[in-house]
Amino acid sequence: MFDHYNPTGFFDEMYDSNNQARVHYQRILERMNGIPKPEFERRRAASDLTFRNQGITFTVYGDSQGTERTFPFDPVPRIIPAAEWAHLERGLTQRVLALNAFLRDIYGEQAILRDNVMPRELVISCSNFRREVFGLKLPLGVYTHIVGSDLVRNERGEYLVLEDNLRTPSGVSYVLANRTALTRTLPGLFAGMNVRPVQHYTTLLLEMLQSLSPRENPTVVVLTPGMYNSAYFEHAFLAQQMGVELVEGRDLFVADNRVWMRTTTGRAQVDVIYRRLDDDFLDPVAFRADSALGVPGLLEVYRQGRVALANAVGAGVADDKAVYAYVPKMIEYYLGEKPILGNVPTLLGWDKDHLEQMLAKPAELVFKAVGEAGGYGMLVGPASTNAEITAYLENVRVNPRNYIAQPVIPLSRHPTYYPDSGKMEACHIDLRPYILCGEKVNIIPGGLTRVALKRGSLVVNSSQGGGSKDTWVLEDDTSSSPTQGGT
């Protein structure tokens, strides 16, 4: 299957520049080559069917019922050596501590603005800046409890942070599902590899959520927009694995300064809400009055500290794509450290000089709307027609604050199996680790590796034809080569 695989042109995760398999891939490469192609294909197809039967799907918006699709799973795992992961773990921990410090500051003293490290106007113009929570004291002082920052590797294999997702990052359920799927599909790959486990994530998540309430055995719920939400599977999965209720807005109500669930025996108090609903929709009294998904009066109870929300209201100000550009400065300002992980160079529409550069050579840049996620509101310059670029720039000129631009990062690639060709082909990938922030920072080893399955595409989002892989972090770097380690 690896015959005629061409790793050149980009940084390849599996092969080095001499076309040799990197040492941490050698053993599984040998093993995969030992499986006859028809058997490999049979297993891959069976695994697809399992995803379907288990209902591990996302919903594509567009029609009223919502069409469910499975997120294509590629059975070739992505491997991260122990030393590389240790570096990432340090960098991510540093970054998430700084981001929380920033959020505490910005909804409190605003020292960073006062000290002119960041421009005040940029911050308060963020669409996700919430005056409503100004001055609140949050449990543990944490604003963004569940973080999913996107990492990419450039042509030299350096990891860069592409963006931070501080509101309701999704995808962690696929990390767990992919691991399970791969152990079912190709169990032989795992023997003696010492792949670090990931399944304890939901235990860690539950404990972190419980730590947000002062009560002894607090009632945690997961709040979902409902069955037709794109990430509904994940909401249900996490609730199930934690053993907590999955609720919709209509299941909750506010009374007597508390939040309650409607149950068959009357009302039951809710202490912590892991909400997978944007700020805007949380409370029609406080935010969008037309939201039928939220809970009227919720924000007031939250302000009184009688219910905890994860992530906190207002956390989105820190993953505004324009604010993102300042994260390295935050790290130095709050922690007094050098950033361990770099940012992608970013031009801000907000900045006159930057805007000029953006408008000057749009065909070389990737444009993004600052408040969007999931690959929406994006323009990939080199892959767009002149007409598309002209139309997009129109919007940029009208509301420059709303846009940033970055050079096209030549994302690293990874061998990926294509059922149609029956071959391994090189696809661009990224990595979204999942970081839990409570009393301490916890990162489950690896994260979600997304794959741009549309041939040649750089966009990995599920909504844009992406797929995913199981992501292995090795316990140590001695067991992956074919001549070393057990079995």
Add this chain to the structure above:
Amino acid sequence: MFDHYNPTGFFDEMYDSNNQARVHYQRILERMNGIPKPEFERRRAASDLTFRNQGITFTVYGDSQGTERTFPFDPVPRIIPAAEWAHLERGLTQRVLALNAFLRDIYGEQAILRDNVMPRELVISCSNFRREVFGLKLPLGVYTHIVGSDLVRNERGEYLVLEDNLRTPSGVSYVLANRTALTRTLPGLFAGMNVRPVQHYTTLLLEMLQSLSPRENPTVVVLTPGMYNSAYFEHAFLAQQMGVELVEGRDLFVADNRVWMRTTTGRAQVDVIYRRLDDDFLDPVAFRADSALGVPGLLEVYRQGRVALANAVGAGVADDKAVYAYVPKMIEYYLGEKPILGNVPTLLGWDKDHLEQMLAKPAELVFKAVGEAGGYGMLVGPASTNAEITAYLENVRVNPRNYIAQPVIPLSRHPTYYPDSGKMEACHIDLRPYILCGEKVNIIPGGLTRVALKRGSLVVNSSQGGGSKDTWVLEDDTSSSPTQGGT
């Protein structure tokens, strides 16, 4: 599928001598030709699997565990027009009444011997003649309650009785199973054909068995030799459909002049035993002492009339293959009627003249041992080597009473689907109707059509590679042709 089908050389059930489909086959022929071959094959294979999954099997003797095989089911039904069936029904009823009269007589007055219609020595030398039941008065005066006489058609299409099975004839479960299978496999064939139903057989059987006891709501059981008996499926099937217990000898015992079952709450009286066990094995006290299958003391209770057996002990004397030759005479003697159904001409080893003819031209005859059934102990002259013939004749000479011989009947043939060739081929068939004899005689329409699947073979027994077909009796003869009838 019917392309290149060759009906010539024998009487063909579906095609007349001009190679035209007979009128009662025309409509289903049209319909079968309308099914694409792959779809036909898919359904046939599915039907095979259903037989396997439902465990509709017979056990092949030979290894200790008993190998189960399904009895191959051919989806092309055999059709008997209404008028033809009416003729058979009359003939069979006549025959079974005469046989019961004979049995009553032979275990009583023995008038037929006294009147020299049959030679006394021939009768009392039958291995199945049971002195032990001489003089018994049986309920309803019936000896053989469940009869399965084998019918064949010769080169002119005349029905002849090949042999009578008066002890434990098997196969009726396949009549019911085949009907069910064909309605599942090719439901389209049935529409408007007015095929007479068969599923009420077990209701009739239960009522007949209950009528053998003087008690109000008598307890009927089916007595099986056990799971490794060739016809175990049928024993279980009949017990289930009648809702009565299926027992083995070890479940029964005799005490206080009654037969009892062992139950979780002690003993329970048994009134009627539908026994699927030969006389020899019924009671180790009365018959074979080495039988572990029977019930010690059963015969004595039976003699006292405190339990009924179906069929009666001793009924086998009337299906001895030498006695068979005298059935036409019995009909005339007891009923004063001409036989409606003819016998196959039979040479008796017991008769000096006959024996001579048998030994003179063995290669033209079919030899049978008089007490055997199921195709065992047979020699088909034209299909045997000289050495086989010589060896067989050795036995005939030693014990001529034990053998009969008949001319080879050129059995009629029927189109039958062969999965290996994917074509219809002509196979020899016979017909075993099932006759219930209680207060009145009841014959379910049709019976079991057995097919000699071994190409060219004349032997239809399941143990010799036979298969079977669903057998249709039409309600009337107007609905089967393509231009007449409903839908």
Add this chain to the structure above:
Amino acid sequence: MLSRVAENLFWIARYIERAESTARLLDVNYYATLEGGNLVQEQWSPLLVITGGEDAFREQHARADAKSVPFWLAFDLYNPSSIRSTLTQARENARALRERISSEMWECINKAYHELCFDTDAVLQNDALHDYCNRVRDTSHLFFGTALSTLLRDEGWQFLRLGQLIERADNLLRILQVRYQKTGTSEIAEALENHRWMALLKTVSAYEAYRKRYHTRLEPQNIAEFLLLDSTFPRSVIYAIEGIRDSLKKLPNAQKIQKETNWLLARLEHSQVHEILSKDALEEILEDVNDVGAMVQSTYFHLNA
């Protein structure tokens, strides 16, 4: 327990039980017409009466025959009680509480949905209705078997049982109503009568069990007694109502519904079958069963605060 969750469990059970009932009804009657020769006329209209929605059927189909009725009962999405509709609704309900039921239960429904609710045209084209109905029946058995072995015996289990048993009683009562309308036609041949009662028993998987219980021919009165009043038979009306009573005992605030159920049960226990067999009595029991269903809904599912 969340009211929405309780309601979903109740409906999942009803929908799956209904899919099974419809599959049994369709399977047995479809093949009974084939096995019955000309004795059994193609009686498709009674099936529409039993399953309800005859008017809706007439809007979609010109005539009730061996093609239109099986399509309507099995696959027509215009029929909210078709197998395909009910399985789809069961699955939607299950999807809304997939975190509440065991993964095995969810997977059982979801798999059935994917396998039984798409590409259904081929089923009738290839005369594969029997196999299809069997798979529906097995889905129901697998689902409830999985629940039996994995679902906590808390309120959720009680609501699941309530949904299943109310639906079961409702279905059987409606079958009996239609089947016992036409007694007294004494000129019908014996074999036809036998065939008809056999089909009725097989529809509720009762043939073999009935045979064990009654060692007589198929007597309409015995059959009705068995299906209505034999509490050892797990698909009988009284078994269902006893089960409803037992489940209600384990729910809070059930006093009123319990009273209603006990009264229904007491009347059944003290009735002779011939008293019930008049059409009005069956209608009354059916209404009472549905009243119990309505009370469960109003007591537990439509709460405000």
Add this chain to the structure above:
Amino acid sequence: MLSRVAENLFWIARYIERAESTARLLDVNYYATLEGGNLVQEQWSPLLVITGGEDAFREQHARADAKSVPFWLAFDLYNPSSIRSTLTQARENARALRERISSEMWECINKAYHELCFDTDAVLQNDALHDYCNRVRDTSHLFFGTALSTLLRDEGWQFLRLGQLIERADNLLRILQVRYQKTGTSEIAEALENHRWMALLKTVSAYEAYRKRYHTRLEPQNIAEFLLLDSTFPRSVIYAIEGIRDSLKKLPNAQKIQKETNWLLARLEHSQVHEILSKDALEEILEDVNDVGAMVQSTYFHLNA
């Protein structure tokens, strides 16, 4: 009811429940070693202790590893408790009373036998163990679900339940015995402990249910309490014993066995989990459960006249 029939029903249930238990144990542990990285050593020997027959295993296989133990537990006909052996025996028993159970129950077992007891080499060759174990589990769910819906609630049903529940309690107690032998090794990493307890819970399909009951981390003591003493959990020891008691109530001549069962139940209900967790107490309960099984056998199955 015929003694032989009662005995067969009892054993069919035991064999099928045992096949399911072994399949769960094998499935979870096999994949737990893969998902556990180097945290979980390949602990195959405990599985042999749990399922019994370690000596017989040693006669057939040189070492206990990721190949020999799965083969032994799933397919080895030298192991009378292997999935293949138990399904074969369940099927032999069912075949001997196929007229007594519903056709659907017989067909479920017979089909499973044909599909799961032949050509088993391909399963390990193609790493299809998970799928195989799932099918075994579904067979068990389908079988008992079918029984629930079609088997008469007479003595036969009680013997079937007795077999299932005695086997279930026996299996779980043996798993607990082995798993709770090694507590107190405090130096084991947190993730490993978490992983281990997760595997234990998943083995008895209890993970999701436990999570709903206890909103704390996976505490060994809570887990044991749940699996031993939570009567709402349908795979717990106490649930099984309560079920055994209920079934015995409906059987004749059960006074002695009932007394024994009630005594066992009373002791369980009045015990704290930490008291039971000592190895001796578990052993004692296990013996008592097996005593009940032996009493059922001697009371009902080996009768002479």
